[in-house]
Each structure stands twice: as C-alpha cells, then as structure tokens.
Amino acid sequence: MDTKDYILSTGIVVSIVVSLITLSLGFKNRRNALREHLYKEQISFFSKFLLGVNKLNFEIEGLINISSKRNNNNFYELLETVSFDYYNYEFFIPTEISGLIHNLIFKADGFYLVYVSTDEAKIRTTYSNYFKSYTDMLNHIKDFIGTNELSKENSILHSQSEMPKNRILKLLIEVSQKTGLNSL
Numbered sequence: 001m002d003t004k005d006y007i008l009s010t011g012i013v014v015s016i017v018v019s020l021i022t023l024s025l026g027f028k029n030r031r032n033a034l035r036e037h038l039y040k041e042q043i044s045f046f047s048k049f050l051l052g053v054n055k056l057n058f059e060i061e062g063l064i065n066i067s068s069k070r071n072n073n074n075f076y077e078l079l080e081t082v083s084f085d086y087y088n089y090e091f092f093i094p095t096e097i098s099g100l101i102h103n104l105i106f107k108a109d110g111f112y113l114v115y116v117s118t119d120e121a122k123i124r125t126t127y128s129n130y131f132k133s134y135t136d137m138l139n140h141i142k143d144f145i146g147t148n149e150l151s152k153e154n155s156i157l158h159s160q161s162e163m164p165k166n167r168i169l170k171l172l173i174e175v176s177q178k179t180g181l182n183s184l
Helices: 004-063 075-092 096-116 120-145 145-180
Strands: none
Touching: 004 075, 004 096, 004 120, 075 096, 096 120
C-alpha cells in the first residue's frame, strides 16, 4: 500500500467515525428535547393539579371549622375535578407520585365518609391521615421538580451577585473615610 492509500483509508475511517458521533449526538439531542417537553408538561400538570387540591383542602378546612357546611358543600365536585385531572394525565406522572396522588384521593373520600358520620374523633384522625398524604405527595412533587435544589442554586447565584456590590460599597466607604468626604 502506498502512502496515498493510507491517507485515503484514514480519511474514510475518520469520516465514518465523525458521522457516527454526529448521528449519536443527534439522537441524544432529540431525546433531550423530548425529555424537556415531558418535564414542562409535567410541571404544567402539577401546577393545575395542585390548584385543584388546594381548593379541596380549603373545602375540607371549611367542613372542619364551619359546622353549617355539613349539608351544603362542594366537596364531591372538587374531588371529582381533582380525580378527573389525575386520571387524564396519569400516563406521564412518575409511578411513585401517581401512587401518592391515588392515596390522597382515596383518603379524601374516606375523610368525607367519616365526616358525614359526625364522630369528631374519627373526623380529626381521618383529616390528619389525609393531610399527611397531602404533605407526602407535595414533598415528592417538589423533589421530582427540583424545587428545593433550584431555589438553593438561585439563592447562591443571588448572593454571588450581591458580593461585588458589597465590595464596591466597602471600598467607597473606605475611600470617603480616608479622604474626609464622610464629614460633608
């Protein structure tokens, strides 16, 4: 083989390797776009869903604190709305959070059945169980979305952006003290 043949062979091999790398990066970028879109849809669902759950929570609080609501309330309408939202979007909710949501809906329904029975001790117990389920679900959603980590990162970024201002302020104070400008 001549030198020319080695160079041509090397060029062909390099072209194939570069093409394969480019193809691989293209597939990864496509998956990233799909992953980002799914994540955006999940956040949108959680925002809408938690709005419905908060309405349900306010209704439950009203049931516990206002005795006149015992016969006139919107509990089942709100529970149906929350359940409907959940079952419509269950296919893209992570399995662990889906189980927590299902548990929350189940406990909300159980709370209302006990609430109708008018046994105050059972009402408080089932309300406590419901609220624990709500807290567990909310914490898992926050972990999934990364709320706490992103908030910490934002806080760090904010504090880092404040540092130069503090240094400039200290420098100005020192200069004014040394030059006697602070006595004006």
